[in-house]
Amino acid sequence: MRIPLVASLAWQDYRNDAWLSACSVLALVAVIAPLLVLFGLKFGLVSSLTERLETDPATREIIPLGGGRFSSAFIEQLGQRPDVAFAIPRTRQIAATAQVGTLVLEMLPTAPGDPLLGGLPVPQGLEQIVLSHTAAEKLAARPGDWLETRFARQVAGRVEARDTRLQVLAVLPLEAFARDGLFAGLGLLEAAEDYRDGRAVLALGWDGEAAGVGEQRVYPAFRLYARGLNDVEPLRVFFARQNMLVSTQALSIAQVQSLSRNLSIVFWIIAGLALAGAFAAIFAGALAAVARKRRELSVLRLLGFSTGALLLFVVLQALYSAGFAAVFSAGLYGLAEAGLNQLFVQVPGEHASHLLAHHYGLALVAVLGVSAVAAACGGWRVARIQASEGIRDV
Amino acid sequence: MLNLSAVHKSRGAGSQRYSLVIPALHLRAGEQVAIVGPSGCGKSTLLDLLALVLAPDQVGRFEFNQQDIAGLWRADQQSTLARLRSQHLGYVLQTGGLLGFLDVRGNIALSRQLLGLKDDGSVARLADQLEISDQLGKKPSALSVGQRQRVSCARALAHAPQLVLADEPTASLDPLNAERVMHALLAQAREHRAACVIATHDEPLARASGLQVRRIHCRRDSDGGVTATLGEAG
Structure with a gap:
């Protein structure tokens, strides 16, 4: 042609x-x-x-409402689901506080892979923490500073307290967490909970009752983030099927x-x-x-x-x-x-x-x-x- | 090369009917024939039949280049007919039939390009022989009528066809130009050993150019229609 x-x-x-x-x-x-x-x-x-x-991890957060009784194995299993990016147990909220000077800080557990920390270093052991922006401002604390921290308890009507030194590893940006808060490894939160339950914490040299043998710790809640925006709604449905009430940002995503x-x-x-x-x-x-x-x-x-x-x-x-x-x-x-x-x-x-x-x-x-x-x-x-x-x- | 006998073509019906009858037409390579007759007698219809663009109604025999043309029409082999046209036919139209969007060189070279032939200098040579060398870069609209006819002749000859058909190639020219164009066309066709069929109403020019003259006779039939018959050489 x-x-x-x-x-x-x-x-x-x-x-x-x-x-x-x-x-x-x-x-x-x-x-x-x-x-x-x-x-x-x-x-x-x-x-x-x-x-x-x-980019806002809060959108992908799934917050359990009301008290629950979760084993660490169950929460670990959740964390291994393909639609879950991060899951970590929380200790009882009333036991998860720490006093620095006159300021009482909410304690949150963290671990490698925590979306809130982003690229910040992750606290290791019982001595390292990450502060929220507002807490760091109030305490005038900078990364590298050591904070004298107090944990108090009431035993038989008597107020007791133990002090320990915690090192500020990093400070979160304001967008990541807007309240006063302290992010630490789960070990420190469990130690605070044990101490407040009247138990001894050997690692920190705090005295109290000895822990029961073979006793399984029960967690009332967890921090959980879906992997992607589209995973939020299926996870909500999953928890609803288990008769668990959760709060999600599914509506704003939808x-x-x-x-x-x-x-x-x-x-x-x-x-x-x-x-x-x-x-x-x-x-x-x-x-x-x-x-x-x-x-x-x-x-x-x-x-x-x-x-x-x-x-x-x-x-x-x-x-x-x-x-x-x-x-x-x-x-x-x-x-x-x-x-x-x-x-x-x-x-x-x-x-x-x-x-x-x-x-x-x-x-x-x-x-x-x-x-x-x-x-x-x-x-x-x-x-x-x-x-x-x-x-x-x- | 070209053999026709008992070929009929009709248009219309009743008193509007027009029929062309070709009892016999045989052309050998290099033979040059003029078809003469008054305007409207069917010269163009005859040329269109020979140009393979008009299908005949009845055919005794219609062979071109050893191909059965009637059979190709019956089988509606349009692409074979188109290929035969592009390879073996050159057509000079009364009004030039040049493509306005191509310059003179492009118009002349078109028949060669369609066959995939390289430019072997024949475009320039033909332009030179037809005295249009200095017009090669112009668009047809910038040319005189006589020059356009020469370009049309060059295009019809550029791919060295076996048969050149020309439909009133000199009708729109003054006598002097008519003679020059006719002479140039026939000389080039002779040089390429191409057979020529030239339709013209200018019988003296045809005879003066040394063409064998075939006349078309018209006759009104009893039904009011017209039948035109191609006569013998004379």
């Missing part, structure tokens, strides 16, 4: 009709560029909101997901209408082109070009328009994206409008595909052009 020859002829005719060609490119740009902007906004907005949820879904529906409705319009315009353009170029097409047929070659001639011209329109639209979208991001973005790294490379690829393929099919439908009339008809028109 001599495709390069047909492509070259179609290109020279396309160039010769520069004004008409430019108009057909602009008609397509008028469809594609707004679609890119719309989709860019939808994608940028939703991915920013999703990213915001994903809100973002439903926003994404609804915006997608809006986008596809608009895109469908616009593409149908573009299809009709290209179809009409191809019909008109066949009528307008009737003489040239008959001459080509007389010279021995096949029907397929003539159809390719018409389709290629539509593809040239589609290609230019896609490039031009991407350029316009780039300008719009820069403007929108400058107008709306407050947090660096987030986007009001954003497209990935494969979105551009998909748009290009869609535009070329719709153009080719529409032009082929409209250009099918070339099959009916008889060389003996057009060639005698003056």
Whole structure:
């Protein structure tokens, strides 16, 4: 069929009709560029909101409500589930406090992999802790400082207390934990609980009753984080099946997901209408082109070009328009994206409008595909052009 | 090379009917024939039949280049017909039939490019012989009618076809230009040993150019329709 020859002829005719060609490119740009902007906004907005949820570990936290009785084996099992990123037992809240100076701090257990700590060093042994931002501020403590810490208990109406020195390993950022708090290894929390239960803590040299042999510790709660946003709801359902009441951020996650879904529906409705319009315009353009170029097409047929070659001639011209329109639209979208991001973005790294490379690829393929099919439908009339008809028109 | 006998082509019906009858037409390589007759007598219809762009109704025999053309039409072998056209036929149209979006060089080279032939200098040589060398870079719209006809002749000859068909190639030219174009076309066809069938109403020019003249006779039939018959050489 001599495709390069047909492509070259179609290109020279396309160039010769520069004004008409430019108009057909602009008609397509008028469809594609707004679609890119719309989709860019939808994608940028939703991915920013999703990213915001994903970067905040609190969104993935699942908090058991009410008291429970959990063994360490059960919580370890939870931690090994593929949809759980981190799980650690909590001791009784009333026993999980520590006094530094006059400040009473809530104690939270932590371990390697704790999403709240992020990249901060993890406390090891019974002497290291991580302070929350507000606690560090109130104590004027900096990483490396040693804090004199007091644990008090009442035994038979008598108040007793033990002191120990704890080293501040790091200070959490404010976004991670907004209250006064002290993060330590589970061992320190268990020691505080034992001491308050009147038991001896040998590791710290605190006296009291000896621990019972073979006694299983029972935990009233745990800290648990789902691996991803989509794991939160299934975990909630899992706990509900076990008759455990938990508090999750499933609602706010569902809100973002439903926003994404609804915006997608809006986008596809608009895109469908616009593409149908573009299809009709290209179809009409191809019909008109066949009528307008009737003489040239008959001459080509007389010279021995096949029907397929003539159809390719018409389709290629539509593809040239589609290609230019896609490039031009991407350029316009780039300008719009820069403007929108400058107008709306407050947090660096987030986007009001954003497209990935494969979105551009998909748009290009869609535009070329719709153009080719529409032009082929409209250009099918070339099959009916008889060389003996057009060639005698003056 | 070209053998036709008892070929019929009809259009319309009743008093609007027009029929062309070709009792016999045989052409050998290099033979040059003029088809003469008044306007509207069917010269173009005859050329379109020979150009393989119009299907005959009834055929005794229609062979071109040892191929049964009637059989190809019956089997609707459009692509085979198109290939035969591109390989063995050159067609000079009354109005040039040049492509406005190509320059003169592109128009002449088109028949060669379609066959995938490399430019062996024949485009420039033909342009030189047809005195249009200095027009090669121009678009057809910038040329005079006579120059366009020369370009059309060059395109019809560039791929060295076996048969050149020309439909009133000189009708839109003044007598002096008509003679020069006709002379140039026939000289080039002779040089390439291409057979020529030239439809013209200018019988004196045809005879002066040394063409064998075949006349088309028209006759009104009893049903009001017209039958045109290709006569013998004379």
